[in-house]
Amino acid sequence: MKPAPILSQPSMDPSNQELPKSENHPPAIEVHDLTAAYGTQPVLWDVDLEIPEGSLVAIVGPNGAGKSTLLKAVLGLIQPLTGWVKIFGEEYSKKRSWVGYVPQRETVDWDFPTTALDVVTMGLYGRLGWFRLPRRSHKEQALACLDKLGVAHLAHRQISQLSGGQQQRVFLARALAQDARLYLMDEPFAGVDVKTEKAVIELLKQLREEGRTVIAVHHDLQTVNDYFDHVVLLNLRLVASGPVSTTFTDENLNKTYGGRLTALTQAAEALLSKQPDKRN
Amino acid sequence: MYLAISYTFQNVLLGTTLLGVVGGVLGCFALLRKQSLLGDALAHASLPGVCLAFLWMGTKDTYSFLIGAIFTGVLGSLFVLGVVRGTRIKEDSAIGIVLSVFFGVGVVLLTWIEKNHQSGNQSGLSHILYGQAATLMERDVWIFVIAGVIILGTIFLFYKELKLLCFDREYGKSLGYPMAALEILVTCLLVITVVIGLQTVGVILIIASLITPAACARQWTDRFSWMLLLAGLIGGLSSVAGTFVSEQFHRIPTGPTIVLVSSSVLIISILFAPQRGILWSWLQSASFRRRIREENLLKDIYGWVEKRNDWSRWPSLSNLMGVRGQSGIKIKKIARPLEHGGLLLVTEKAMKLTEKGLEEAERIVRKHRIWELYLARRLDLPPDHVHRDAEAMEHALSDEALAEFEELLGYPKFDPHGQPIPARRGSSSKAESKATGGV
Structure with missing residues (x-):
């Protein structure tokens, strides 16, 4: 049985309705010679990167490797020192409605006086534009997105009453509401329960089946093989980027995590658990 | 004479109320963006501006005061931002530095003016420190009205965008909203409110008009829109009440009285608000403790009975007193609501579990033993270490979690001590078989 499409509501942008997987389409993301710094502390050096449309991508690297910064640079949230980023061949500002963002869960105050439904409705703010307030139809769309993540029953809960996994689901539902072709997610699996992790990965795979591109900062090296089909290895510089089967190698992981004992052990574990027949 | 007083009072009342409403609504943004202290720094930093304006113009003039206050107030907040961005000093320290330096300069200027200028004493400059609502003129009230309309109108117009700014700035930016510009907008509104509040409440207390109503409102609601409305209402009503009180007792200054009123509302809110109030959480934990005692008794x-394996004999009060060393009076007290709830039958000689009570007791025992088994099997704790932990968990474990643990452990029959885990109640009535002596 084919699963129902995640985003069935008609979108405002006609180009969102069909998602062609054509070879002559520009890549979902093209990063050229990107260097970024916070103050005098460089966090990304000369990154060149291309992400083909329709892939499910993990960004992997040790702490402080610039993973979140890369996402933020793509989203135009930080100004790079050099280089440029193109989304589907154009400036981010032109393709903004094609891009959905899931920030790290800890970046917001979950004691903020608002409900889960309200947070998801924020995903529609971009489409609403200035001054217009969400109407009932928008709330219904938001509720449908909560439902896709199995938390529709929590719609009217204050967000501080949600568990970590539920909060993450709300954030993902908000991104779904954006009905984007490209999703950038900052650690969508951080601090969530096993059930949520399963639900989230199912969702990401389903998004990919619909031809959407999903990029997630990921920490658990052991699941990269099972979850993703494309991997970006990052440690200030780009170590490697490509299909998991050819890129997620012993050598590349060593280069990425080199010199860090704990990370190395983790990487070794990941390699040990790697079984070629696990991937289909 | 009477008319003159009531006319003045009208102006004062209108001015303070407007300030209360505007300050309350705007304070929500400062509170939620965790910028309460920045507002305070801004207020303190406006003092030297007022003094400089007086020195420049040579007379007391509301407009030049406002401009002077805005000038150094904004300068002060820019200093804070500059220090945070350009140095390793954190925001709270930066605010402390800017607040004290600007305020210090202001106090020096103020003292110098009062000593050297003939008109200094009559200038009303010292009112800036503590405010003097009684000096509010009709012209001032008009300024308040215009500022109030601008501020509330802006908030109404940009409601959705400002909410996004408060909750998730980065996300808003990714949607294409100019968050930096909105941030500046909110800061400007804050500056205006602080400056018009100077004359009424004064440099030192103005922050209270912003933060206190917002903090009150947050206690009572979990909705952003309601919080704004409620904060405006509390701010406005506190001002009305404070102004009347200070009018009744002539020597009490208006600004501080208003602050006292709103602070009283805050104390009530912190104590009694549902969900977030102290009383509420105290009641919650009291009812939790009571439930624990009841569950323990069951x-x-x-x-x-299980130990004696005779389901026809039930323990007496003194038998139960031996279990936990509780007094008979205490056990009777714990038993009373259980008796009312139909879980327990208390006779002269024995305390007997009803069918319902037995079911409840089995549920608790199940939780206890399954948790013990989980600890022993999964975490490899020795069986003699698991009891105390389970004693706490049996009250906290939800029924859904219990079901998952059971599944995880493969529906076990015995706990680590070899005691049977009571089965989940099904169609066959186990209680009957127990009541007749079988197990």
Whole structure:
């Protein structure tokens, strides 16, 4: 049985309705010679990167490797020192409605006086534009997105009453509401329960089946093989980027995590658990 | 004479109320963006501006005061931002530095003016420190009205965008909203409110008009829109009440009285608000403790009978007193609501679990033993270490979690001590078989 499409509501942008997987389409993301710094502390050096449309991508690297910064640079949230980023061949500002963002869960105050439904409705703010307030139809769309993540029953809960996994689901539902072709997610699996992790990965795979591109900062090296089909290895510089089967190698992981004992052990574990027949 | 006073009072009342409403609504943004202290720094930093304006113009003039206050107020907040961005000093320290330096300069200027200028004493400059609402003129009230309309109108117009700014700035930016510009907008509104509040409440207390109503409102609601409305209402009503009180007792200054009123509302809110109030959480934990005691009693009765393996004999009060060393009076007190709830039958000689009570006791015992088994099997804790932990968990474990643990452990029959885990109640009535002596 084919699963129902995640985003069935008609979108405002006609180009969102069909998602062609054509070879002559520009890549979902093209990063050229990107260097970024916070103050005098460089966090990304000369990154060149291309992400083909329709892939499910993990960004992997040790702490402080610039993973979140890369996402933020793509989203135009930080100004790079050099280089440029193109989304589907154009400036981010032109393709903004094609891009959905899931920030790290800890970046917001979950004691903020608002409900889960309200947070998801924020995903529609971009489409609403200035001054217009969400109407009932928008709330219904938001509720449908909560439902896709199995938390529709929590719609009217204050967000501080949600568990970590539920909060993450709300954030993902908000991104779904954006009905984007490209999703950038900052650690969508951080601090969530096993059930949520399963639900989230199912969702990401389903998004990919619909031809959407999903990029997630990921920490658990052991699941990269099972979850993703494309991997970006990052440690200030780009170590490697490509299909998991050819890129997620012993050598590349060593280069990425080199010199860090704990990370190395983790990487070794990941390699040990790697079984070629696990991937289909 | 009477008319003149009431006319003045009208102006004062209108001015303070407007300030209360505007300050309350705007304070929500400062509170939610955790910028309460920045507002305070801004207020203190406006003092030197007022003094400089007086020195420049040579007379007391509301407009030049406002411009002077805005000038150094904004300068002060820019200093804070500059220090945070350009140095390793954190925001709270930066605010402390800017607040004290600007305020210090202001106090020096103020003292110098009062000593050297003939008109200094009459200038009303010292009112800036503590405010003097009684000096509000009709012209001032008009300024308040215009500022109030601008501020509330802006908030109404940009409601959705400002909410996004408060909750998730980065996300808003990714959607294409100019968050930096909105941030500046909010800061400007804050500056205006602080400056018009100077004359009424004064440099030192103005922050209270912003933060206190917002903090009150947050206690009572979990909705952003309601919080704004409620904060405006509390701010406005506190001002009305404070102004009347200070009018009744002539020597009490208006600004501080308003602050006292709103602070009283805050104390009430912190104590009594549902969900977030202290009383509420105290009641919650009291009812949780009571539930623990009740559950323990049910479990003790169950355990007593189980040990003797005779489901026709039930423990007496003195039997139960031996279990936990509780007094008979205490056990009777714990038993009373259980009796009312139909879980327990208390006679002269024994405390007998009803069918319902037995079911409840089994539920608790199940939780206890399954948790013990989980600890022993999964975490490899020795069986003699698991009891105390389970004693706490049996009250906290939800029924859904219990079901998952059971599944995880493969529906076990015995706990680590070899005691049977009571089965989940099904169609066959186990209680009957127990009541007749079988197990």
